[in-house]
Amino acid sequence: MSVLLIAEHNNSNLKVFTLNVIGAASKIDTEIHVLVAGNKCESVAKEVAAVSAVKKVLYSDSPNYENYLAENLTPLIVKLATSYTHIMSSANAFGKNFMPRVAALLDTSQISDIVKINSADTFVRPIYAGNAFATVKSNDKKKCITIRPTSFDPSPSSGGSSSIEKVQAIDIPNVSKFIKREETKSERPELGTARVVISGGRGLQSGENFKLISAIADKLNAAVGASRAAVDAGYISNDHQVGQTGKVVVPDLYIAVGISGAIQHLAGMKESKVIVAINKDGEAPIFSIADYGLEADLFEALPQFLEELNKLNTIQK
Amino acid sequence: MKILVAVKRVIDYNVQIRVKEDGTGVHTDNVKMATNPPDDNAVEEAVKIKESGKAKEVIAVTIGEEKAQETVRKALAVGADRGIHIKTDSYLEPLGVAKILKKIVEKEKPDLVFMGKQAIDDDCNQTGQMLAAMLGWAQGTFVSKVELKEKVIEVIREIDEGLETLEMNLPAVVTCDLRLNEPRYASLPNIMKAKKKPLEQLIAKDFGVDISNRIEQLKVEEPPKRKGGVKVSSVAELVSKLKNEAKVI
Numbered sequence: 390m391s392v393l394l395i396a397e398h399n400n401s402n403l404k405v406f407t408l409n410v411i412g413a414a415s416k417i418d419t420e421i422h423v424l425v426a427g428n429k430c431e432s433v434a435k436e437v438a439a440v441s442a443v444k445k446v447l448y449s450d451s452p453n454y455e456n457y458l459a460e461n462l463t464p465l466i467v468k469l470a471t472s473y474t475h476i477m478s479s480a481n482a483f484g485k486n487f488m489p490r491v492a493a494l495l496d497t498s499q500i501s502d503i504v505k506i507n508s509a510d511t512f513v514r515p516i517y518a519g520n521a522f523a524t525v526k527s528n529d530k531k532k533c534i535t536i537r538p539t540s541f542d543p544s545p546s547s548g549g550s551s552s553i554e555k556v557q558a559i560d561i562p563n564v565s566k567f568i569k570r571e572e573t574k575s576e577r578p579e580l581g582t583a584r585v586v587i588s589g590g591r592g593l594q595s596g597e598n599f600k601l602i603s604a605i606a607d608k609l610n611a612a613v614g615a616s617r618a619a620v621d622a623g624y625i626s627n628d629h630q631v632g633q634t635g636k637v638v639v640p641d642l643y644i645a646v647g648i649s650g651a652i653q654h655l656a657g658m659k660e661s662k663v664i665v666a667i668n669k670d671g672e673a674p675i676f677s678i679a680d681y682g683l684e685a686d687l688f689e690a691l692p693q694f695l696e697e698l699n700k701l702n703t704i705q706k
Numbered sequence: 707m708k709i710l711v712a713v714k715r716v717i718d719y720n721v722q723i724r725v726k727e728d729g730t731g732v733h734t735d736n737v738k739m740a741t742n743p744p745d746d747n748a749v750e751e752a753v754k755i756k757e758s759g760k761a762k763e764v765i766a767v768t769i770g771e772e773k774a775q776e777t778v779r780k781a782l783a784v785g786a787d788r789g790i791h792i793k794t795d796s797y798l799e800p801l802g803v804a805k806i807l808k809k810i811v812e813k814e815k816p817d818l819v820f821m822g823k824q825a826i827d828d829d830c831n832q833t834g835q836m837l838a839a840m841l842g843w844a845q846g847t848f849v850s851k852v853e854l855k856e857k858v859i860e861v862i863r864e865i866d867e868g869l870e871t872l873e874m875n876l877p878a879v880v881t882c883d884l885r886l887n888e889p890r891y892a893s894l895p896n897i898m899k900a901k902k903k904p905l906e907q908l909i910a911k912d913f914g915v916d917i918s919n920r921i922e923q924l925k926v927e928e929p930p931k932r933k934g935g936v937k938v939s940s941v942a943e944l945v946s947k948l949k950n951e952a953k954v955i
Contacts, residue, residue: 458872459835459845459847460838460844460845463839481866482848482863482865482866483865485835485847485848486835486847486848487835488832488835489800489831489832489833489834489836489839490838490839490845492801492832492836493801493804493835493836493837493839493840494839496801496916497801497920498799498800498801498919498920498921499801500921501829501830501831502831511924514829515829515929516732516828516829516926517717517723517732517826517827517829518829519929520723520928520929521723521725521732521926521927521929522926522928523923523925523926523927524923524924524925524926524927525921525922526921526922526924527920527921528920528921528922529920529921562842562844563875564842564843564844564874564875565844565845565846565872565873565875565878566874567871567872568860568871568872568873569870569871570867570868570869570871571868571869571870571871572868573868573869579866581866582866585954585955609955641954642948642952642954642955659929659932660929662954663952663954664932665948676937677934678932678934679934679935680935680936681937681938681944681947681952682934682935682937683937683938683940683941683944684937685941693941693942694941694944694945697941697944697945698945698955701945701949701955
């Protein structure tokens, strides 16, 4: 057995989720090879080579790989796949885009968005938006797998010095062209991938009061979320909404402030590792799923929270 | 210009699903079914392109049991011209679905194939990409804006970092995000008219492609119930617990 893992990067830095995929791959086999395909991205190849769990880096350099178009990456991955039993990447916009293309050309049925590895062929994945979990066994010889990054611990990013093998870029189909990428400008991490999320609800009473949330978000390097009620009330824009009709988040720490905990909101955050609820209504449903509940007036609790955090000098970024 | 739209019948998104006690799946008997939500966006976009005069025909296709026809009828009621129902009583994996759709594409020769980015039942997010790969076509996934030009289509994709614009040669596959448009409702007269529109029925196993499932579903379970934790009495205690017990800050 051996794993071919496709690294996500921006040609200068490795995207951290790749480390979570490496962490997941380590549960399948120790022979982990990582493909770094991009344009002038040698620094990324070196970064991956330093990951102790990685046995070999396959480095393919071409302007055609600069914007990781699925159409362009797929022929290279399919060619390399011959020597591997598992092809893995993250179940985010990057991996979701190209992996089914690879699977189709290998005539293998992809296993999407796994959250647990039982064995080299048996996995657990959420279905119905996480309202059920299916344990599935793949009978294909080659397995194409995307993993939910937040469900696996990241592999340590140092301690290794694996070889970097150059791989020739191959012909691309020339059917699509990258025009531009507009990255949402924010000093804060993105909601869908942040390690910490702090969300505000109707209890905030105004958009202005969200600055109490933002101040803590800045301190914890957290993303800012909101309940649908807060979005509907116009306190904050739609793209911050956490819930069934907004974003589903699975951070290490989720802090719900002034959020009662409607089913619609819980569907978007209940898989978070640690949940904190701050609400003045002790009967609010959010407390029934919170690991730590604080029954308090948020307008008093939030400034105190910030003060306590300021006392700690070891905030993890 | 001809547009093929693939639609899937799933449990209605408003229904709270129930896992079967024996772990073999979820209850579907007497459960309200509907078109997969982003597939409605796919139909809407195809119909809008036709209304703008840029397309001549919109064909809706579905694969599934007898009742899956309802999903095609709904597409016909909002403006698709004709439908195709490929009948199968067994669950097909996206790989099998893509193989059958490829056969339909080879026969119908559309310039564009639209479908939802993901089905809300198995949450696979694969069929569009697989179909594009099998055809050797360009793909635009998670698309929230479409602009049809001469011989190319420009799409805006929702990606983790923000938005990405691609230009794709035609023919191409586009998988639609919920933000793409606001699907219209079918009016009663149009629902009646849709009953007279042609709907061809074919049988999945007659396609001569390998649609065998490769993945065994061993069991389906409810998510672990989350137990409430403790109430803390002060902010200081909360921060201390987060730091020393949960170790998340």
